[in-house]
Amino acid sequence: GAVVSQHPSWVICKSGTSVKIECRSLDFQATTMFWYRQFPKQSLMLMATSNEGSKATYEQGVEKDKFLINHASLTLSTLTVTSAHPEDSSFYICSARDTKPPTDTQYFGPGTRLTVL
Amino acid sequence: AQSVTQPDIHITVSEGASLELRCNYSYGATPYLFWYVQSPGQGLQLLLKYFSGDTLVQGIKGFEAEFKRSQSSFNLRKPSVHWSDAAEYFCAVGSFGGNQFYFGTGTSLTVIP
Numbered sequence A: 001g002a003v004v005s006q007h008p009s010w011v012i013c014k015s016g017t018s019v020k021i022e023c024r025s026l027d028f029q030a031t032t033m034f035w036y037r038q039f040p041k042q043s044l045m046l047m048a049t050s051n052e053g054s055k056a057t058y059e060q061g062v063e064k065d066k067f068l069i070n071h072a073s074l075t076l077s078t079l080t081v082t083s084a085h086p087e088d089s090s091f092y093i094c095s096a097r098d099t100k101p102p103t104d105t106q107y108f109g110p111g112t113r114l115t116v117l
Numbered sequence B: 001a002q003s004v005t006q007p008d009i010h011i012t013v014s015e016g017a018s019l020e021l022r023c024n025y026s027y028g029a030t031p032y033l034f035w036y037v038q039s040p041g042q043g044l045q046l047l048l049k050y051f052s053g054d055t056l057v058q059g060i061k062g063f064e065a066e067f068k069r070s071q072s073s074f075n076l077r078k079p080s081v082h083w084s085d086a087a088e089y090f091c092a093v094g095s096f097g098g099n100q101f102y103f104g105t106g107t108s109l110t111v112i113p
Helices: none
Strands: A004-007 A010-013 A021-025 A034-037 A045-053 A066-075 A076-081 A089-098 A105-106 A111-116 B003-005 B010-014 B019-021 B024-025 B032-038 B044-050 B056-058 B066-069 B073-078 B087-095 B108-110
Touching: A004 A089, A010 A021, A010 B019, A010 B024, A021 A034, A021 A089, A021 A111, A034 A066, A034 A076, A045 A066, A105 B032, A105 B044, B003 B087, B010 B019, B019 B108, B032 B066, B032 B073, B044 B056, B044 B066, B044 B073, B073 B087
Parallel strands: A010 A111, B010 B108
Antiparallel strands: A004 A021, A021 A076, A034 A045, A034 A089, A066 A076, A089 A105, A089 A111, B003 B024, B019 B073, B032 B044, B032 B087, B056 B066, B066 B073, B087 B108
16 A cells, blocks of 8 residues: 655654654655644544645644645655644654555655744 | 544444444545554554445454445444454545545543453
8 A cells, every 4th residue: 555654753843943754655756745734632634735846835823934835755754843832742644645646546645743942 | 515524532342342433524525444453652544535436445453334325324343342452543535636634533442351
């Protein structure tokens, strides 16, 4: 099956620093990747849609200058949380969209737990 | 408006008992439907999906789901639950070529011995 990896799986950082999270599709190419945020015992909140070779599309209320997304290749998207603060602590999950016919399915990474002190 | 409803926030079943998790959707286009499972601290794993054809779809881990267009439902079932099935289950709807997936709020499954 399709595999999506995320790195790191967990990270602790000091307030004011920046953190980069990588999302890779390992066995398929993904022109579109998605970044979600999940709060404890809640569903996923879509933050942004990452398109290879173009700017990301952010959901309403998500600060694009704070959550920088780069989709530099068909297998890699990165999310950088800039000037992180404790309220940014969360579980961040990416997904990669496999559109090879006849399917159109999102496959999810294992998530990254971010703790900002 | 597009939405997915999972009416049951939490379900407890005994090991070996049957399971049904409910999912109702509201979607303007032809829906593609998915069930994902999430273990604590993990990402989401695809259990099964429905695009077209046979309305009863089989997935991994012995799960199946039935698409009922007239009821706008896509309920997940398993005939005999195992303790390892304890997790959070999410139903999602999307469309072919569309970018947006809509997730339900999830159903937490507890399995008791």
